[in-house]
Amino acid sequence: MRQVARCWPRVLLGALMTLSPLTLGGPAMGQGGPAARGMHGATPFEQQLAMLDAFGLDKRPLQQAPRGVDAVVWAASIPADNALTPERVALGRRLFFEPRLSADGTVACATCHDVTKGFTDHRPVSEGIKDQLGRRNAPTALNAAMLTSQFLDGRSPTLENQARLPIINPIEMGMPDEASAVKALAGDAEYQRLFQRAYGRAVNFDDIARAIAAFERTLMLLESPFDRYLAGEKNAISAEAEKGWVLYNGKARCQTCHPFNLSNPLGSDGRFHNVGVSARHQKFEELATKALELLEKDASIHALDRLALETDMSELGRFMVTRNPTDIGGFRTLQIRNIGVTPPYMHDGSMQTLWDVMDHYNKGGEPNPYLDGGMEPLALSEEEINQVVAFLFTLTDARYAEENQRQMERQQEIARKKRPFRDEAMAFGRRLAFEPVKKEPRP
Amino acid sequence: MYAKRVAIGALLWLGCQTGSGAGQTPRARSERAPTEETVEVKLCDDRTTTTVPKDMPPTRENGQRVADSLMSQWKREHPNQAWEMKVTQSHPTIPPPADNRKVLEGAQRTDQTYALFTERDVLTWERETLKLVQEGARVFHDAEAMEGTIGVSCDMCHPDAANTHPETYPKFQTQLGRVVLLRDMINWCLEHPVKAPRMEPDDPRMRALEAYIIAQRKGVTLEYGKH
Numbered sequence: 001m002r003q004v005a006r007c008w009p010r011v012l013l014g015a016l017m018t019l020s021p022l023t024l025g026g027p028a029m030g031q032g033g034p035a036a037r038g039m040h041g042a043t044p045f046e047q048q049l050a051m052l053d054a055f056g057l058d059k060r061p062l063q064q065a066p067r068g069v070d071a072v073v074w075a076a077s078i079p080a081d082n083a084l085t086p087e088r089v090a091l092g093r094r095l096f097f098e099p100r101l102s103a104d105g106t107v108a109c110a111t112c113h114d115v116t117k118g119f120t121d122h123r124p125v126s127e128g129i130k131d132q133l134g135r136r137n138a139p140t141a142l143n144a145a146m147l148t149s150q151f152l153d154g155r156s157p158t159l160e161n162q163a164r165l166p167i168i169n170p171i172e173m174g175m176p177d178e179a180s181a182v183k184a185l186a187g188d189a190e191y192q193r194l195f196q197r198a199y200g201r202a203v204n205f206d207d208i209a210r211a212i213a214a215f216e217r218t219l220m221l222l223e224s225p226f227d228r229y230l231a232g233e234k235n236a237i238s239a240e241a242e243k244g245w246v247l248y249n250g251k252a253r254c255q256t257c258h259p260f261n262l263s264n265p266l267g268s269d270g271r272f273h274n275v276g277v278s279a280r281h282q283k284f285e286e287l288a289t290k291a292l293e294l295l296e297k298d299a300s301i302h303a304l305d306r307l308a309l310e311t312d313m314s315e316l317g318r319f320m321v322t323r324n325p326t327d328i329g330g331f332r333t334l335q336i337r338n339i340g341v342t343p344p345y346m347h348d349g350s351m352q353t354l355w356d357v358m359d360h361y362n363k364g365g366e367p368n369p370y371l372d373g374g375m376e377p378l379a380l381s382e383e384e385i386n387q388v389v390a391f392l393f394t395l396t397d398a399r400y401a402e403e404n405q406r407q408m409e410r411q412q413e414i415a416r417k418k419r420p421f422r423d424e425a426m427a428f429g430r431r432l433a434f435e436p437v438k439k440e441p442r443p
Numbered sequence: 444m445y446a447k448r449v450a451i452g453a454l455l456w457l458g459c460q461t462g463s464g465a466g467q468t469p470r471a472r473s474e475r476a477p478t479e480e481t482v483e484v485k486l487c488d489d490r491t492t493t494t495v496p497k498d499m500p501p502t503r504e505n506g507q508r509v510a511d512s513l514m515s516q517w518k519r520e521h522p523n524q525a526w527e528m529k530v531t532q533s534h535p536t537i538p539p540p541a542d543n544r545k546v547l548e549g550a551q552r553t554d555q556t557y558a559l560f561t562e563r564d565v566l567t568w569e570r571e572t573l574k575l576v577q578e579g580a581r582v583f584h585d586a587e588a589m590e591g592t593i594g595v596s597c598d599m600c601h602p603d604a605a606n607t608h609p610e611t612y613p614k615f616q617t618q619l620g621r622v623v624l625l626r627d628m629i630n631w632c633l634e635h636p637v638k639a640p641r642m643e644p645d646d647p648r649m650r651a652l653e654a655y656i657i658a659q660r661k662g663v664t665l666e667y668g669k670h
Contacts, residue, residue, distance in 0.1 A: 070570050073563070148563045262574065263567040270563065271556045326554050372556070 040111050040127045045097050048115035052093075055399050057218045062086065066220035068227055069146065070262040077146060082160060082210045084217055087198040092215025094194070095208055100184045101167050103174035104129050109166065109212065113141040118341035118400060119219065124349030128172040135314035137349030139334060140342045142397075145217040148270035152331045152347045153318045155304045159213035164205065165305045172309070178205040221338060221397035222265055229394070237394045244391025247380070252361070252388055256374050257333045266335035267395070273372040274329040276365030277346045278315035284328050284370065287316055295323060317347070328370040340396040340404040343411065354392050355415035358385045363426035367433035379428050484593060485635045486513045487628075489618040491520070495593055506586055506594030513636060514600055527605035535580040536603060538661040540572040572654075579655025582648045589648065591639040597632065597652075604659035611669040626653055 042048075060066060062084040065074035078084065095101065099108045112126045113119040119141040121127075126138045136152060144150065150162035166172040167181050175181045185191045186203040199207045226245075228236035237245075248254045257275075258267040291313045295303070304320055307313045313320060318327035331347045345351040351360065360366075362385065364377040380388070396404040425431035481494040493512045499505050518526060543565045552558045582588045583604065586596040601607050612625040619631060629652055630641045642649040 070574075072570055073566055076562075076566055148561050261567070261571050263570045264563070270561065271559065273556060322553065324553050326556070330556065374557075 040107060040131065041121065041123065042111040042114050043116040045108070045110060048110055049097065052115045055221075057220075058086075058089075060218070062089065062218075066222065068222035068262065068265050069220065073263045074146075078217065079158065079160060082214060084214055085198065087194070088211050088214035089218055091194045091198045092211035092213065095212050096215055098185075101173055101175065101181055101208075102129055103176070103180075107173045109141070109163075112138045112166075112172075116403075118142065118338050118403070120342045122343065124344050126172070128166075128169070129174040132171040134171055134309040135311070136309060136347055137344060140338060141216055142219050142221050143266050143335060143337050145213075145220065146264070146266050147268065147332075147335065149332060151308070152334070153304075153308060153321050154272065154332050155301060155308065155321050159216050160209050161301075163209040163212040163216075165301070167208075168302070169305055169309060181205060181208065221399060223397050223399075224337070224395050225398070226391075226394040238390060240387050241390040241394045243384075244387035244389070247384055247388050248391055251384070252378055252380060253374065253376075254361075254388070258336050266337050268333040268335045270332065272318040272327055272330035272332050273374065274317070274327075274368065274370040275331075275361075275375055276329070276368055276371050277331070277348065277350065277360070278317070278329050279366035279368035279371070282312070282315045282329070284316070284368065287313055288319060288325075288328060291316055291320060292323065295320070299323075315348075326370065329368060330370070330372075336392065336395055338396050338400060340393040340407050341400045343407065351421065353411035353415045354389045355385065355411065355419060356421050358388055359419055359421035359423070359427075363421070363423040377427050377429050482593065482638070484509055484513065484595070484638060486517055487618070487632045487635055488517065489631075489635065491517045499593065501586060501592060501594035503586070503594055503596075506591075506596060507599050509593055510595050510599035510636065527602065535584060535598070535655075537573070537576055537580060537655075537658060540569055540576070540658070543568055575651055575654045576658040577655075578647075579651035579653070579658070582651050583655050586637065586639075589633060589637055589639040589642075591633075591637040593638045595637050597637065600636070604656045607656050607659075608669075609653075609657045610660050610663045610665050610667075612667060614668045614670065625656065629653065629656070 065071040082088070096109045096113075099105050099111075101108060107129050112121045112128075114121055120138050123138075125136060126134050128134065139152065144162075145159060150156040150159065156162040156165065164178070168175045168177060175184075182203055182205050185208075191203055195201060195203045195207060198211055201207060225236045226241075229242075248258075257269050257271070257273055259269055260267050264270075291307070294307065294313075307320060316328055318330035318332070319325070321327075334346075339345075339354065343352060343354075345354070345357050351357050358380070361375075362378045362380045365371055365375040393404060393408050423431075423437070425437070426433070431437070480497055482497055483492055483494050485492050491513055493509060493516070495505075495509055514526075518524075546560045547562065547565060551560065583601075584596055584598045586594050589596065597604075609625050612628070613622050615621065616623045616628060616631075619627060623631075626644055626649055629649065633639045634641055642652075
């Protein structure tokens with residue numbers, strides 16, 4: 001449990017850990033649970049739940065907007081038929097950790113959105129049932145409640161809609177259909193009781209998704225050193241990070257796509273941009289031609305879900321949803337809250353460190369015909385890159401402080417050895433995109 | 444000191460300082476002349492003056508007395524000038540920002556990610572704009588937030604920001620002897636009747652004051668240079 005932030009007393013934690021099997025209940029959680037059969041790399045759920053308990057998220061009054069969020073915008077983001085209640089949140093929490101919602105009982109939401117890993121899996125791409133790998137990196141489920149669309153191509157409009165898809169995606173949780181998921185829980189007397197209490201109905205698929213969404217709305221982690229700094233506590237972040245914040249708003253141009261304000265505190269504009277991540281290894285035109293043929297036959301959300309997770313067409317991003325040529329290779333701006341603890345980065349998990357991310361932006365992204373107009377070489381010096389990175393590490397919620405520190409050291413170590421995306425000639429405009437790379441002496 | 448503390452930090456965190464920061468700042472008492480028995484207070488016109496005892500507590504009541512004394516002199520000298528003087532409101536009325544819902548109507552452009560707007564975008568614009576204006580209203584009504592030293596705040600002479608005429612800027616201000624922007628005039632008034640230090644143009648309080656003053660004139664025709 002080293003990931004738990006120092007401020008949470010160990011005694012309390014110990015007590016919670018002994019309690020958690022009780023609060024968990026469910027037969028699949030015990031000895032016969034996924035731990036025994038291989039967790040696809042996830043931290044044991046008991047341990048995840050203990051960490052979650054220590055976060056104290058259940059102490060926030062559900063009728064209030066979370067700290068750092070505009071109350072009016074928050075209220076507008078909650079659907080009328082799924083008002084937050086403690087019963088719904090409790091049910092959703094249980095379902096989030098419920099491997100019985102997967103075909104072979106080894107995968108739950110928490111497998112890929114692991115509490116101890118900032119609600120990601122720390123893998124380039126995720127692994128579902130039968131150890132199958134997908135094509136996309138799992139973004140964090142933290143703060144997802146404030147996103148204006150779900151998934152990197154925005155194919156899903158809401159949390160309620162999003163939660164339905166992984167359960168029946170063949171390479172994630174792999175249930176053959178929605179009815180099978182309901183059947184897996186419907187015989188359980190405890191679930192019957194919990195569904196009745198939460199929604200006044202028997203177990204059904206819509207409410208499974210609703211309850212999970214309600215639980216996710218409690219996962220708002222927006223209390224970082226940077227927030228304390230903005231509130232006037234000047235020493236909450238280092239002088240280096242402070243310079244990084246100025247660059248973020250100015251020379252580095254991050255604010256354009258990653259804006260912060262109370263109405264939208266995640267650092268995502270919710271728009272789709274081709275920042276040239278997939279351009280490195282794709283032939284967009286060939287893929288797009290193939291995609292148009294397939295989508296002609298079936299453009300349902302389930303078809304989109306499978307194409308995004310199982311095929312090369314994943315790299316077409318938003319184009320799959322809109323079939324609009326300007327959306328080729330466009331992905332929804334990822335939030336950068338808690339960014340320090342959610343590596344690797346980008347939709348394909350292709351960047352191991354925040355230094356890699358900065359190298360990518362510094363050279364203006366990977367050139368391609370669909371590159372967003374907001375991308376251009378930034379001419380940031382090494383010192384300036386370090387400043388922006390230092391700033392990015394201040395965006396991690398205090399509850400992940402220890403993991404953030406560990407990640408920073410780990411990433412620093414990796415970046416010292418290799419910086420695969422670094423291209424100073426392009427960053428400083430000494431070489432144009434079409435010119436061949438020449439070996440340059442290090443400055 | 445306050446300005447420096449927030450200058451970098453809150454530079455672009457528009458309006459997010461609501462309810463924090465300014466109120467906790469130590470007051471700049473050193474602004475007062477240390478040896479005199481009284482302090483001279485000048486009006487925004489740079490002519491009308493009054494004096495207050497050096498050790499007058501900077502309460503709202505005292506501030507209002509100073510403001511009233513200055514204004515009664517000024518009104519005597521400008522009998523023909525229309526000056527709106529309603530009861531000062533502690534809960535300022537703020538007209539809502541423009542309704543931008545229209546951008547969501549009909550078919551939106553789909554060929555440009557930057558030109559595609561959502562309900563959330565529109566709500567974000569509205570809330571963030573309103574919050575900056577609300578913060579401005581708070582500062583405008585709060586001598587302490589402006590680090591004023593004699594308890595005078597802007598609303599005491601400009602109820603609901605009346606008579607501030609933001610729509611006439613830029614214009615030549617004779618007090619300042621040059622063409623000025625609204626913020627220059629705000630700074631002038633801060634130094635003069637309010638007896639507060641000037642604010643940096645990027646000071647979040649200055650940005651908020653400007654926002655509030657402009658918002659109060661919603662619908663008025665822009666006529667720069669008008670006297």
